Amino acid sequence: MRRDVFQAIADPTRRDILEMLAKEAMTPNGLAANFHTTRQAISKHIKILSECQLVTQEYSGREIYYYFNSKKLKEVDKWLQPFREMWDKRFDQLDTVLKNLKNKRS
Amino acid sequence: MRRDVFQAIADPTRRDILEMLAKEAMTPNGLAANFHTTRQAISKHIKILSECQLVTQEYSGREIYYYFNSKKLKEVDKWLQPFREMWDKRFDQLDTVLKNLKNKRS
DNA sequence: GTTTTTGGCAACCGTTCGGTTGCAAATATA
DNA sequence: TATATTTGCAACCGAACGGTTGCCAAAAAC
Structure with missing residues (x-):
């Protein structure tokens, strides 16, 4: 499983996610509301973005806020x-x- | 078939190809000599790079010289x-x- | 305490990806 | 003309991709 930044930004949905997170940290549900797919699909994208450290997470109760990490x-x-x-x-x-x-x- | 620049540069072999072509135009065989794969595999990569106009071609007899197109x-x-x-x-x-x-x- | 919300995990599905092998066309060489 | 070289094209293969559905755990709301 190749998992680098180049492959991460190859998907247009993932690029959209990054743009949204650059504006403000969001939860998976919050993100998914902006797409015409299921929350699970978005979660998969987030997982990929996490694996190459393009996003970080912060727990708040049962919610998870994802943050964009521009450095990567x-x-x-x-x-x-x-x-x-x-x-x-x-x-x-x-x-x-x-x-x-x-x-x-x- | 999604074919955009982001997806084109997602593959490390294709990025290498672009770097080589940036130095000098090369033929498929010439390129393939630098990789541990078959010429056909490289040709497939070139085709993808061509489709999103990251490389252009120029015929010279039976040889085809591929050029890097930085604009894309x-x-x-x-x-x-x-x-x-x-x-x-x-x-x-x-x-x-x-x-x-x-x-x-x- | 029951119900709702949030979110991860696993299984599955069809498609695409990267690669190989085999072959045919065109040009160059003997 | 016969042969070798260069290249593209098609078929096939296993793995990864993007997506869905179903389920379960944990926290919040009732």
Whole structure:
């Protein structure tokens, strides 16, 4: 079972969940109310997000509030970095991009 | 068949392929030589990358050179933007992030 | 104490995924 | 022309994915 951030954000529903949790911590039921699926389906998504630490939890009686953890998204940002330079700056080809990738591998 | 950039980069082999193509255009055989799988497996990955326009192709006789298209990765970058502000700047919580997400939805 | 609400867990189902093998088409080489 | 190389396509396989239903435990409400 591969479980990394890239795979976690591959699903559009999970991306929506992350966006909602970024605004405010929510319970599984609270989240599920915003989707056209069952609570269990959402719970499965939450479990995946938890496993790669994109969300954390906090118990409050019988309710569980899930919190978004932005730090883990850094991994994606980091991977994106060398490519970003390809469209960001004046050079729209290799050059420093190439160097960065080579350093990365060494 | 859902075929978007997020799903395309979910697979580690495909991310490796993109990094290689960012350095230089390559043929399926050339790419496959760098992996411990069959050429056909790599071809399948290339097909997926092609379908969401992360790579383009150019024929040269019987060979096909695949090129990396960085522009499509902007979609990921764009989605990441509001979250990036959560770890980049002084505020490590909502605020402008919240605003950005709300504008995005409207 | 009974009932309702919240939420996890397990089993199941159809589909997709990543991979392999086999084959055919097209180009290059002998 | 015969042969070898490059590549895509189709069929198949086991595993994972996304979803559902059913059930049970714990906390809250009555």
